[in-house]
Amino acid sequence: MTAGKAVSADVAFVQSALGKVLAGVRAEGSASHRSIADYLMRNPMRGTALKIEEMAEGCQVSTATISRFARDIGFNSYGAMRSALAETLHTAMQPVEKLRSSIARRKASLSPGEASMEYARTNVSASHDAQSQQALDAVATKISRARTVYVLGLGMSSSLAAMLTLHLQPFCQHVVEMAAAGGTEVAAGQLVHIGRGDVLVVMSFPRYSCDAMRLAQFARSQRATVVTITDSPSAPMVPLADHALYASSAHGVLPSSAVAAVAVIESLVVSLMVSNKINVKKAARLTEVMADYMVGGRSASL
Template sequence: MAQSAISSIRSYYPNLSKLHQKIADYIFAQPQMAGELTINELAEKVGVSTASISRFAKAVGYSSFREFSLDLANVPSGVNRSSMFKKVKPDDTPKEMAEKTFQAMIDALISTQSLLHNDELEKMSNHILKCRQLAFFGLGGSSVAALDGYHKFLRTSINSEYYPDFDVQLMQAAKMDENDCAIMISHSGENQQTLTVLKQLHNNHVPVIAITSFGRSSLAQRADMVLLSLADQMSTTSDSMYTLIAQLAMIDSLFTIVAVKLSNKTEAVMNRVKEAIDQTRT
C-alpha cells in the first residue's frame, strides 16, 4: 500500500532511539525525496552512517534498506508529517473542526489499511476458525472495541466471550488453553493490567492476536500475531480516539473473513439471532 512506509515509521516512532528519530524526522519532512535516495545519499543528507540507516530500516519493520526504500518510493506526493498531524485551532469554525475530525478518522483508516498483509490475516482467521473459544480482552477505552468484537462474533457459530472487569478477564484467561484464541486490544500496548492478562494467557499457551498502535510496545512484542491500528494525531492526547475507528475496522475485517469462510453456519446463526431479536419488537 502507498503509505505503508510512513505508517510503519509512525507506529514505531515513540520507541525509536534519538538517532533513529532524527532519520525518521528527515523522512517525514520530505518522503518523496528520501525515497529516491540511495542509502549512502540518505545517510549523508541526515548526517549519520549508512549502518545507522540500515539499522533504522530494520527498526521500523523492514528486513533491509532496499525493501524499505522500495516501499517509501510509492508514497504519494503531498504526504508528509505536517499533513499527518493536523490540529484543530481555537478559531476554526465548527464545520472546520468537524471536517478535521472526519479527516483524522479517514487518515487513521488509510494508514491502518496500508499495513495489512494477506498472509497475516489468513493466519489470524485460521486460528479463530479452529479455536474452541474466542475471548476478547480490552480495558479502558479499548473495552469499546473489545465489546464490539464480541458483539460481532456472537453472530457466528464460534463460542465468544468478553467481560469488562479486569479480575474477571484474568480468571477468564486462566481457564483458557492452546485450543482457544484471544484477541487483546490496547492502544498503547503498555497497560499493566492488560499485560498481566497476557502473561496468564502465555502461561496457558493461548494464541494471542494483538491490536495496538505501537509496533515496539510490550503487547506487540509478546503477542503471537499483531495488527497495528494507526491514527494521525491531531494533538498529543487525541490519537487514541481516532485509533478506535481503525480498531473497529480491523475487528470488522476479521469478522467478515471468518463469517465468509463459515458461510452457511454463520447465516444460520444470524437468522436465529434476528428471529430472537424480532420477537422482542412485536
C-alpha cells in the first residue's frame, strides 16, 4: 500500500467488525457498557495490555461488569475479548506501519518541509478514504434546513471555523461564528438562543478543547443538532455529535495538521452548494455581485 492510500489506524479500527460493535454499544448500551466501549475505542492499544482489574479501574466499573460486557458482545471471557482487540488493532495498524517504515527509509533524503508535505498528502488521502458522499450529503441537508447554523472552533481550530462560516453565509439563513476573537466566554453567550431546528458545527482537533465539548453538550440539551469535524472516530467529540466528518490530522512535528480539515470543509460546502437549484442560483448571483469588487471587474472601469 502506498503512502497516499494509507488509512489512519483509528479509522481502520472503528471500521472493523469489532470497532462497529463497540460503536453500537457506545451509542445505545447501558451507562456502564457505554463507558467501557468508549474507553476501548479511545484506548485500543492500552486495552490489549490491561488486566481486568486495571480495565475496571480505568472505566470506573466492577470487574464483574467488564466480564459481562465481554460476554454481551460475543466473547467467552475478558481474555478472549482482549485477544480479539489485539488482533483487530494489529490489522488496522499495518497500513500505518508501512507508511512509517516508508517515511523512515526516506528520512535521510527528506527535508522537514518535504516530510510535512508527505504528511499533508497522506492525511488528505486518508480522509478521502474515511469519508462518504452520503455522510457529506446528510450534513449538508441538516445545515441547509437549519434555522441558525452555529460554527465553533477554539484555539487553532478557530481559523477553520472562520473559513466554514465564510463559505456558508451565502447559502444559509443565519450563520454565527461563535468564538471569533472572544474565546469561550463569547462563544457561550452566542449559544444562549440555540434550540430545536438549529445546527452546531464543532471543529475539534488535537489538542482537544474541553470547553468545546461542554458547549456541544449544552447544544444537545437544547435539542439542537450537533455536527463535528474531527480527526478520528475515537475523538472525544464523536459521542456528543449527531453527525461526524473525519479529517486526518497526523503530523510529525505539529500537534495536528489542518490540511485535510480544509479539504473536508470544501467538500462539505460544495455538497451543500449543488444540493439544490436554489443554492446554484445563489452561487451564480454571488459571483455576479462579487465581480464588481474584483480586480478587472466592472467597477475597475469607473
